[in-house]
Amino acid sequence: MSKIILPPPLKPGDLLRVIAPSGALREFAAFEQSLEIWKAHGYNIQISDNIDSRYGYLAGTDAHRCQQLATAWHDSDCRGIICARGGFGSTRILESWSWEQKTADPKWLLGFSDITALLWSLYKAGISGLHSPVLTTLANEPEWSIKRLFDIVAGRSVAPLQGKGWGGGKVTGVLLPGNLTVATHLLGTPLLPDLDGVILAFEDVAEAPYRIDRMLTQWRLSGVLSKVRGIALGGFTDCDAPPNIPSLSIEEVLQDRLSDLGIPIVSDLPFGHDSPNAALPVGVEATLDADEGILNVCC
Template sequence: MTSLGSWKKPPFLQPGDTIVGISPSGPIKDVTAIEKAQEIMRSQGYNLELGKHWNDQYGYLAGTDEQRRDDLLEAFKNPNYKAIIAVRGGYGAARLLEEKDWKTIFTNYPKWLIGFSDITSLLWKRAKVKISSIHGPVLTTLGQEPDWSLKRLFNYLKGDPLPPLQGQGWGNGQGEGRLLPANLTVATNILGTPLQPPLNDVILALEDVGEAPYKLDRMLTQWRLLGAFSGVKGIALGRFSGSNGPANSWTVEEVLRDRLGDLGIPIVSELPFGHDGVNAILPVGMTVKLDGDRGSLTFIP
């Protein structure tokens, strides 16, 4: 395990390695998407195995907390598994972190963890102990990624550098810090809990899905009231899909500019990550530079 300053980076993958898919959140809806993901993994030279309870259902969860927690523990502790990818998001990952000494588990079994949306809870818990993860596609969305996004993921898993991403700059110069990606709703729900990593000197990367503009306003206002943006060096905004309001509503962009535009830090919007479209990977904990004038997000090895 190499170091990212005081951060730890799990070992990169080798041809023939096995990646395990687990369901820490909601139940799967489309098994054919898993078959497509298996084809993609094989084409890249990796084996894909699935956790014991990957296709279970317990209400709106993919199995009981005990079943999902057991799969998560097995994924980290089994030496045959070199990386872990979530089957899908949904809801429920944070429930798994109420018990166990996860700091020791994550530290003793450093492996790449890949996912987004509800998987934010796991990404942030690992970030709190300064272990890098990958904010990126889950198994059910892997087959929807364009070739350049898949290449970006698998090249990075081999240890290759990441090219920059381009969006729409809002000004305020440049900021540099550790990248901390998140689903806005999930991150808001764990602010102030033991799952929240420090927010000082980070570049936040935020996305969401299906949240009306007033709900985005409410969440961002909570961040403001908590002073959570005070140490943030910049904000990278991805896709906020399916976030339509009534006829008299502000648009998503109007809400984001109203709640973030006065922070005096670099902000770049329209970056290619999030739900319902390309989801370019974002390594958690990597040092990045956000250029609010040029609209770029650059990854510093």
């Protein structure tokens, strides 16, 4: 794809809007604590109306959640959009949503987990976002992870991430981080971006090993992995098999389904649902060193 557009660096005083495009907000104390972190860095934070709305497991109806996104996205004074939490629901609003690429006025979109669908569709529209803690998780991050997030949105460089290299050399490509389950459900849809030259960065939570196996097998059968230059694996939290049930471990599944692809792979990188969740910009150039176990973002 053409060169990605990186939103302008944020600066103290900038207006940032908080939206809930996915699951219903439940973790109110953590939400408030994370808001204070953003405010302490000097940002003007505006929370969308009725952000605590509920429609079953969703943070309101599709129309309500889509309107939150539209209001923030089309607000010329807004410099960034922070997602309240993940859960489920962002793909539902993408059925009727278009980013209407704003090359002259892009803005940051921040989140992870279910927000993967928004981040990947925004990337397909040519604009970078940030795979990062949401407002129900930021307060639980270690200091270095919080600093990393604010360094990235302010346009400052960040340190490489250290993981476990599987061997296979070093590669440079376009970084595309996200949740494995959400990304898998984009396969075969118009929302899936072109994966040519991409370094996939996957994490997940509460998925039994056989389900991770099933998803990775779908990726293999889809044929798209032939375009991918490397794979960076973060945390796979609470992905152990139930006790007393015969199973491969999550580590064995990842090795079994990925190690024969002939591309550099690094695992155990510090991003995902379990703290730390190191922020990763979407669509920027990155280098993955599978001999040294390093992921380095080049922006």
